[in-house]
Amino acid sequence: MEKNDVKNKVVDLLRSRRNISLEAILEEFEKEDRGKVTETLESDLKKILVFDEKTGYRFRHRFGPRPKPVHPGKPRFSEMKVIAPAAYPDIYTNPDTSNLVPLDQDAIGDCVGCSGANFSKLMRFRILKIPTPAFTMQRDVVNTDGITVDILPDDTVSAAGVYCMARAREIPPPANTDDGAQISNAADAITQVGLVPEWMWPTGKTSDQEFYFAPPAAYATLESQQVGLYKFGGSWSVLDGVSGDPTTQIQAAVTTYGGCWMAMPVFDNYGDASPSGDFPDPTSSSTIVGYHAICIVGWTRATGNRRWQFVNSWYGNTPLINTISDTGYMQPYFKAGDIQLISVMPGSAVAFIARTQPNPLPGPGPAPVQKPTITGVSPNSGTTSGGTTVIITGTGFAGVTAVQFGSTPAGIYSDISSTSVSAVTPLSQAGTVNVSIVAPTGTAVDVNGYLYTTPEPTPNIGFWEALIADIVAFFESIFGKKAGRKPVSS
Numbered sequence: 203m204e205k206n207d208v209k210n211k212v213v214d215l216l217r218s219r220r221n222i223s224l225e226a227i228l229e230e231f232e233k234e235d236r237g238k239v240t241e242t243l244e245s246d247l248k249k250i251l252v253f254d255e256k257t258g259y260r261f262r263h264r265f266g267p268r269p270k271p272v273h274p275g276k277p278r279f280s281e282m283k284v285i286a287p288a289a290y291p292d293i294y295t296n297p298d299t300s301n302l303v304p305l306d307q308d309a310i311g312d313c314v315g316c317s318g319a320n321f322s323k324l325m326r327f328r329i330l331k332i333p334t335p336a337f338t339m340q341r342d343v344v345n346t347d348g349i350t351v352d353i354l355p356d357d358t359v360s361a362a363g364v365y366c367m368a369r370a371r372e373i374p375p376p377a378n379t380d381d382g383a384q385i386s387n388a389a390d391a392i393t394q395v396g397l398v399p400e401w402m403w404p405t406g407k408t409s410d411q412e413f414y415f416a417p418p419a420a421y422a423t424l425e426s427q428q429v430g431l432y433k434f435g436g437s438w439s440v441l442d443g444v445s446g447d448p449t450t451q452i453q454a455a456v457t458t459y460g461g462c463w464m465a466m467p468v469f470d471n472y473g474d475a476s477p478s479g480d481f482p483d484p485t486s487s488s489t490i491v492g493y494h495a496i497c498i499v500g501w502t503r504a505t506g507n508r509r510w511q512f513v514n515s516w517y518g519n520t521p522l523i524n525t526i527s528d529t530g531y532m533q534p535y536f537k538a539g540d541i542q543l544i545s546v547m548p549g550s551a552v553a554f555i556a557r558t559q560p561n562p563l564p565g566p567g568p569a570p571v572q573k574p575t576i577t578g579v580s581p582n583s584g585t586t587s588g589g590t591t592v593i594i595t596g597t598g599f600a601g602v603t604a605v606q607f608g609s610t611p612a613g614i615y616s617d618i619s620s621t622s623v624s625a626v627t628p629l630s631q632a633g634t635v636n637v638s639i640v641a642p643t644g645t646a647v648d649v650n651g652y653l654y655t656t657p658e659p660t661p662n663i664g665f666w667e668a669l670i671a672d673i674v675a676f677f678e679s680i681f682g683k684k685a686g687r688k689p690v691s692s
Contacts, residue, residue: 223258249473265492295500316515324460483530608635
């Protein structure tokens with residue numbers, strides 16, 4: 203087998219499985235070709251692969267499928283009345299790219315979401331005429347067109363794939379196998395249901411079921427009734443090229459609407475784009491390893507051959523802005539159908555905020571309820587005859603409705619505060635009883651918190667002693683205590 207054929211077969215194996223071991227790859231080849239397989243993995247494909255001893259080989263980035271043809275009924279860019287300047291400059295970069303946050307999808311297949319986030323952001327900046335500041339909210343701001351808008355904060359993480367791709371997968375309903383989202387489906391999602399700001403996007407998970415990002419903590423303190431919704435006001439269009447050349451349409455889309463959404467093929471030599479960000483042209487032996495979604499933001503023509511600038515989501519390996527050549531990349535693969543370009547319709551590229559969507563994340567809940575607790579009972583014992591004044595201390599006593607010793611309510615309870623209650627013990631049998639405090643927020647129980655004791659018996663005085671005591675008391679009541687004095691001897 204020729205070496206290039208070996209490489210193509212290895213690429214097909216890697217595309218068909220998320221991870222594949224070296225042994226599984228070698229099993230697919232005859233013995234005489236296995237040396238070429240090892241050489242291919244260690245040389246030609248080394249820059250675009252990641253190897254793990256447990257799971258084997260995988261592509262450094264995940265790729266999607268070839269872009270599906272757009273329905274003939276979908277508006278074409280050539281039908282749009284976009285006023286183009288007499289001549290576009292040789293160099294142009296959308297200045298709003300400085301407001302974009304670098305996104306790094308790593309091995310997560312969310313390029314459609316990341317590029318869609320950048321595309322919608324650039325469109326929003328261009329149409330709202332006011333960049334969205336981070337983590338601030340402004341209500342009823344009048345922009346340069348005299349339109350009143352609300353400015354909502356952006357998040358600083360790549361929440362894009364989680365929300366945008368989820369919406370794209372629902373339009374149309376996903377098949378049994380998920381090969382990734384199409385930018386056309388994602389554009390449908392934004393058109394039909396809108397794209398909420400990134401700070402509202404629900405938390406997503408990676409393939410390892412670990413959190414990919416979390417919404418800002420400050421979000422929970424914002425109003426929870428109604429929130430904003432960004433949406434294409436009408437439809438979107440596909441760039442169909444002029445005589446097979448999309449150049450003027452891309453330039454019109456970028457300068458008029460801020461960007462151009464693009465699905466492009468990625469070749470086995472894309473590893474050479476790191477760290478410069480300049481993707482090399484494919485060669486005759488190059489193999490397409492998959493498809494990637496990006497957002498075109500400008501172009502340069504310093505060396506005669508125009509290079510298209512695009513915002514990538516591989517920030518860990520390339521800069522924020524990358525480039526591909528026009529003659530070696532854009533032109534041939536656009537004509538072959540491997541490149542798809544999407545823009546918006548004039549008059550429908552309205553990024554507006556409609557307060558019609560409920561907040562998808564829980565807002566601040568009610569203050570936690572403090573249930574009563576008992577920390578002390580003093581004194582903690584008394585006689586079975588009751589009548590002992592007891593101070594019960596603790597927390598959460600405000601609004602106490604009852605105090606009980608065992609199952610018997612206290613005769614009197616008063617001096618109630620949030621931390622203490624004064625109560626008078628009722629009659630009870632001897633023994634320990636629970637002390638209970640009943641409040642609007644709950645009931646607190648001090649198990650065996652009070653001890654009832656039997657009173658000591660009165661001493662048993664003899665009959666005569668008692669009689670004499672009564673007689674003495676009688677005379678003292680009549681004559682006073684003198685009656686009991688001994689006579690004075692003469």
